[in-house]
Amino acid sequence: MEFFTISLLNGVSYGLLLFLLSSGLTLIMSMMGVLNFAHASFYMLGAYLAYQVSAWIGFWPALLISPLVAALIGGAFERYCLRQVHKFGHVSELLVTVGLSFLMLEIVQLIWGRAPVDYRIPAELDGPLFTLFGSQFPIYRGFMMGVSIVMLVSIWFLLARTRIGLVIQGALTHPDMVESLGHNVPRVFMMVFGGGVALAALAGVIGGNAYATEPGMAVSVGNIIFVVVVVGGMGSLGGAFISSLLIGILTTFAVSLDYSLVDLFRLVGTQLTPSSPGYSVLGLKLSQVAPLLPYLLMVLMLIFRPKGLMGTREG
Amino acid sequence: MSTTHYSFKPLNLGRILVWGGFALLLLVAPLIFKSGLALTMLSQIGYMIIILLSYNLLLGNGGMLSFGYAVYTGLGAFCTVHVLNKIGAGTFGLPVSLVPLVGGLGGMAVAIVLGWVSTKKAQNTFAMITMGVGELIFAMTLMFPEVFGGESGISTNRVVGDAVFGITYGPQIQLYYLIAVYCFICTGLMFMFSATPLGRMLNAVRDNPERVQFVGYNTQVVRYIAFIIAGFFAGIGGGLFALNFELVQGSAVNGLVSAWYLLFTYIGGALFFFGPIIGAVLSVLVGILLSEVTKAWALYLGIVFVLVVMFAPGGVSGIVMLNLRVVAFKKFNRLWKPYLALLATVPVLVLGGASLVEMLYHKQINAEMNPVFKYLGFQLDVNQPGDWIIGAVVTAVGAVLFEIARRYFKRHWDSAQEEIQAIIRIKEAA
Numbered sequence A: 001m002e003f004f005t006i007s008l009l010n011g012v013s014y015g016l017l018l019f020l021l022s023s024g025l026t027l028i029m030s031m032m033g034v035l036n037f038a039h040a041s042f043y044m045l046g047a048y049l050a051y052q053v054s055a056w057i058g059f060w061p062a063l064l065i066s067p068l069v070a071a072l073i074g075g076a077f078e079r080y081c082l083r084q085v086h087k088f089g090h091v092s093e094l095l096v097t098v099g100l101s102f103l104m105l106e107i108v109q110l111i112w113g114r115a116p117v118d119y120r121i122p123a124e125l126d127g128p129l130f131t132l133f134g135s136q137f138p139i140y141r142g143f144m145m146g147v148s149i150v151m152l153v154s155i156w157f158l159l160a161r162t163r164i165g166l167v168i169q170g171a172l173t174h175p176d177m178v179e180s181l182g183h184n185v186p187r188v189f190m191m192v193f194g195g196g197v198a199l200a201a202l203a204g205v206i207g208g209n210a211y212a213t214e215p216g217m218a219v220s221v222g223n224i225i226f227v228v229v230v231v232g233g234m235g236s237l238g239g240a241f242i243s244s245l246l247i248g249i250l251t252t253f254a255v256s257l258d259y260s261l262v263d264l265f266r267l268v269g270t271q272l273t274p275s276s277p278g279y280s281v282l283g284l285k286l287s288q289v290a291p292l293l294p295y296l297l298m299v300l301m302l303i304f305r306p307k308g309l310m311g312t313r314e315g
Numbered sequence B: 001m002s003t004t005h006y007s008f009k010p011l012n013l014g015r016i017l018v019w020g021g022f023a024l025l026l027l028v029a030p031l032i033f034k035s036g037l038a039l040t041m042l043s044q045i046g047y048m049i050i051i052l053l054s055y056n057l058l059l060g061n062g063g064m065l066s067f068g069y070a071v072y073t074g075l076g077a078f079c080t081v082h083v084l085n086k087i088g089a090g091t092f093g094l095p096v097s098l099v100p101l102v103g104g105l106g107g108m109a110v111a112i113v114l115g116w117v118s119t120k121k122a123q124n125t126f127a128m129i130t131m132g133v134g135e136l137i138f139a140m141t142l143m144f145p146e147v148f149g150g151e152s153g154i155s156t157n158r159v160v161g162d163a164v165f166g167i168t169y170g171p172q173i174q175l176y177y178l179i180a181v182y183c184f185i186c187t188g189l190m191f192m193f194s195a196t197p198l199g200r201m202l203n204a205v206r207d208n209p210e211r212v213q214f215v216g217y218n219t220q221v222v223r224y225i226a227f228i229i230a231g232f233f234a235g236i237g238g239g240l241f242a243l244n245f246e247l248v249q250g251s252a253v254n255g256l257v258s259a260w261y262l263l264f265t266y267i268g269g270a271l272f273f274f275g276p277i278i279g280a281v282l283s284v285l286v287g288i289l290l291s292e293v294t295k296a297w298a299l300y301l302g303i304v305f306v307l308v309v310m311f312a313p314g315g316v317s318g319i320v321m322l323n324l325r326v327v328a329f330k331k332f333n334r335l336w337k338p339y340l341a342l343l344a345t346v347p348v349l350v351l352g353g354a355s356l357v358e359m360l361y362h363k364q365i366n367a368e369m370n371p372v373f374k375y376l377g378f379q380l381d382v383n384q385p386g387d388w389i390i391g392a393v394v395t396a397v398g399a400v401l402f403e404i405a406r407r408y409f410k411r412h413w414d415s416a417q418e419e420i421q422a423i424i425r426i427k428e429a430a
Helices: A002-032 A039-057 A059-088 A090-112 A139-161 A163-173 A175-180 A185-208 A217-232 A237-255 A261-267 A286-304 B002-006 B013-032 B036-062 B070-089 B096-118 B123-143 B172-195 B197-207 B209-215 B219-245 B255-268 B275-293 B297-311 B315-328 B336-366 B385-429
Strands: A128-132 A135-138 B372-375 B378-381
Touching: A002 A039, A002 A128, A002 A135, A002 A139, A002 A163, A002 A185, A002 A217, A002 A237, A039 A059, A039 A090, A039 A185, A039 A217, A059 A090, A059 A185, A059 B297, A090 A217, A090 B123, A090 B255, A090 B297, A090 B336, A128 A139, A135 A139, A139 A163, A139 A185, A163 A175, A163 A185, A175 A185, A217 A237, A217 A286, A217 B123, A237 A286, A286 B096, A286 B123, B013 B036, B013 B172, B036 B172, B036 B197, B036 B219, B036 B255, B036 B275, B070 B096, B070 B123, B070 B219, B070 B255, B096 B123, B096 B172, B096 B219, B123 B255, B172 B197, B172 B219, B197 B209, B197 B219, B209 B219, B255 B275, B255 B297, B255 B315, B275 B297, B275 B315, B297 B336, B315 B385, B336 B372, B336 B378, B336 B385, B378 B385
Parallel strands: none
Antiparallel strands: A128 A135, B372 B378
């Protein structure tokens, strides 16, 4: 019970972090049709900026400054690069973000080096929040969950309940109409891109110290959020939410379970030894295959429900 | 357009010249560049051409942007290595010359299995799925050390079996000619494929999938078949890679390798058939020579890639063809002065910018050992503010001059292009 509760809470906090990332990606994708390959790079940038800012003036300013700086960089990128290649079509838009992800990786390594940086949880958030069944739940996990939830509710409120949200949603489906009503649609796109990037950077600020701030963090997270988006259904925020939690919980549970198919066979009374056929597959522990599970989930989803959990388009 | 592809006159002189020239080039290249390094590079260029052309079958012909293409070359290479080791152990009989075909069949088999899932969706989703599938396979290579050799990989020996006509593949030159033969045949086959009805249908699926469906084709099936064919050629490329290095590691299916294919196919140019061939040559030059010269090669490569995507989406081959068109319409006399201006200003900007980048990298990586390093004959000291200032000034001056030259060039280039468009419109109307 103890293991279950703690793993569930850890899984949910990781899942919420994934959703913070994939919500930005989904927003940009459904609004502009651009698959932002550099999205996870902004997650990395957010973490590194937060490391730097918190070394200078502390963690709390970093929580605000880092996403803002990332949003400015993202907005400038949209304005001066992405918008320029729009006329060449979606493939060029995607590729320019791929190029950006290469450049950001190189530049981050140039500034902060190739080794992980010492970005730590601030002292006031270090410690147990509450004790459950004899094991402690760290404050920082709770903080991560809190920030994610506050952020998500505000996005929902912004999109669904405000005038700006109305314009954004209109620009998504009827850009020409919104334009002729006097709104600056390209600027709306720039703001959406910057906003999505800010979400990624915020995830970096709160995820960088909980996990690790190192140059490889973008690649590892980038693949997972693509899986989240495909499993959830392209362009669906609700789907992304469910699949983020699903994948977060799935991987968190799997890494701490040391069972393999051999144990399953033992339960039904069949003893397998290393000489049995297929032992190399059957003997793999669940904790060993944990990194694979999201991808397997994606492949299964594509086989049985190609449009994803909440997807609307089959295309 | 279609007439150029379907005209099979008894003697198509242009085509014979091009393909004959290509064969001749493959034949005499190692006779001109005799050093060991040159031979290594030529061999790598040979199989890189096959791989990038097959990649362009998806990217250029089918509009499919794959981020997991290394899976097909890498697993093809693993098949080759295992078969080669079996031949060496005497449990399997096959001349070494045919072993790359095993790699091809391996790549094809993998594409048959994974392609069905990957091609269910097009465009953005396809890119994400191929990335996920690539990651899945890469994680698996580390999980099954018996099959993939774990960290150290699987090594092999290509000098096995009976020598056919005295060819043992011991000397690199023999292997080069094997690669050259495969390169020529595969290039020819892929060129022929692009002119088949299926190849044309693939273009239609790229350009207008809805319409293809209305006509009664299943777009997924067309993509799937193209995917399998590409997987076959990718596997041959991987097999030649395995023969060349006699070692394959799990990192051969890595996402970085896939990104490398994408980068150079695009830089070479995806719109024309010969674009990836240029890309293959560039990729080997960058991989072997540029990484020797500078530590910042990845940054330069990234910058070049972004510039190509933004300003020359046709890649190098697109630039070449656009300029040939200008020459063909006799407008080049107006462009040579702007070109000279660019030629004079670009080096200033590049030299200045590169000096700053090199100093940054040197400061970051090995300034503690020695703050002074050599840059194109200059002695640069990263602790000396003067060197930074000079670098910055040269960059700034270069940037200003380049911007002036660029505007001058753009003015003439745009007007020349407009006139050419006008001429074409008049011709079409007539």
